[in-house]
Amino acid sequence: MEMDGKVVVVTGASMGIGEAIAKVFVDAGASAVLLSRDASRAEAARQRVGNTGRTLALACDVRKREDVDRALALTLHDFGRVDVWVNNAGIGLYDTAAEMDMSACRELFETNFFGMIAGMQAVIPAMQKKGSGAIINISSVAGHIPLPFGSAYSASKFAMNALGKAARLELRRAHIHVLTVCPGFVSTAFSENMLASRKSSIRPKSVRGVSAQRVAQAAYRGYRKRQREVVVPWTMIPVIKLYQLFPGVVEWGMARALRNSR
Numbered sequence: 366m367e368m369d370g371k372v373v374v375v376t377g378a379s380m381g382i383g384e385a386i387a388k389v390f391v392d393a394g395a396s397a398v399l400l401s402r403d404a405s406r407a408e409a410a411r412q413r414v415g416n417t418g419r420t421l422a423l424a425c426d427v428r429k430r431e432d433v434d435r436a437l438a439l440t441l442h443d444f445g446r447v448d449v450w451v452n453n454a455g456i457g458l459y460d461t462a463a464e465m466d467m468s469a470c471r472e473l474f475e476t477n478f479f480g481m482i483a484g485m486q487a488v489i490p491a492m493q494k495k496g497s498g499a500i501i502n503i504s505s506v507a508g509h510i511p512l513p514f515g516s517a518y519s520a521s522k523f524a525m526n527a528l529g530k531a532a533r534l535e536l537r538r539a540h541i542h543v544l545t546v547c548p549g550f551v552s553t554a555f556s557e558n559m560l561a562s563r564k565s566s567i568r569p570k571s572v573r574g575v576s577a578q579r580v581a582q583a584a585y586r587g588y589r590k591r592q593r594e595v596v597v598p599w600t601m602i603p604v605i606k607l608y609q610l611f612p613g614v615v616e617w618g619m620a621r622a623l624r625n626s627r
């Protein structure tokens with residue numbers, strides 16, 4: 366199989382997109398390490414992914430650098446290498462820029478942005494030593510189009526996009542590939558798991574979003590083709606381009622969606 370002998374580490378793999386990414390890589394022949402803040406949640410996902418002879422579940426809170434270092438050390442101890450590191454752990458916050466709780470805003474950045482940097486800074490030396498590797502950062506379409514009532518979340522995803530794309534160039538000579546994945550709405554428990562949700566999303570109730578499996582397959586294809594960025598579903602690409610050229614048109618659409626979601 367394509368990924369035979371390769372080792373993939375996925376942060377936030379206890380459910381949703383992270384679990385689906387672990388499964389796609391394992392189904393392609395890779396060994397996988399599934400990380401989550403809670404070891405039993407990670408273990409339950411490991412059982413659902415299957416092929417337990419090639420997988421490991423560990424507790425790892427990406428806000429704590431020592432957890433990330435420990436997860437990497439255990440991966441290298443058990444599998445002897447790491448080929449792909451997926452920074453997927455993420456959390457949302459729906460509130461106004463004017464009134465959001467600053468401790469929630471900081472916690473969001475600790476997870477989505479600083480957690481991603483911790484993962485990259487931990488794994489890059491191991492990949493440099495090996496002479497190759499890939500880092501996949503799970504960002505969002507919200508990293509291209511700022512979401513009303515999701516300003517802090519969008520800001521963390523804009524920051525992820527900038528950091529990942531700049532690092533891609535810095536790491537090119539070391540043969541380390543950095544891929545940014547930007548999903549639109551995805552059908553997961555993300556909304557239920559938010560830090561706070563004092564405001565409703567612009568997502569109309571009728572929109573279910575694409576499946577986590579579809580995002581995982583798109584991420585896997587992007588990794589195989591060494592792409593810079595994957596937007597999934599692809600129908601969000603023209604919306605992003607439209608926002609870049611005519612932001613007022615997209616803002617008008619979002620204002621309408623906000624009225625309809627109430």
Ligand code: NAP
Nearest residue numbers: 377379381382401402426427454455505550551553555558
């Ligand atoms: P989810 O179902 O809520 O899963 C989030 C995952 O992140 C869980 O496995 C959770 O594990 C983990 N996590 C949260 N905080 C963590 C921390 N401090 N350290 C380690 N793990 C942590 O959400 P999802 O939809 O799969 O989201 C995955 C990623 O996709 C996120 O980065 C999100 O921003 C992005 N995304 C989602 C959507 C969407 O519509 N769902 C759209 C675009 C982008 P534990 O709770 O077990 O620790």
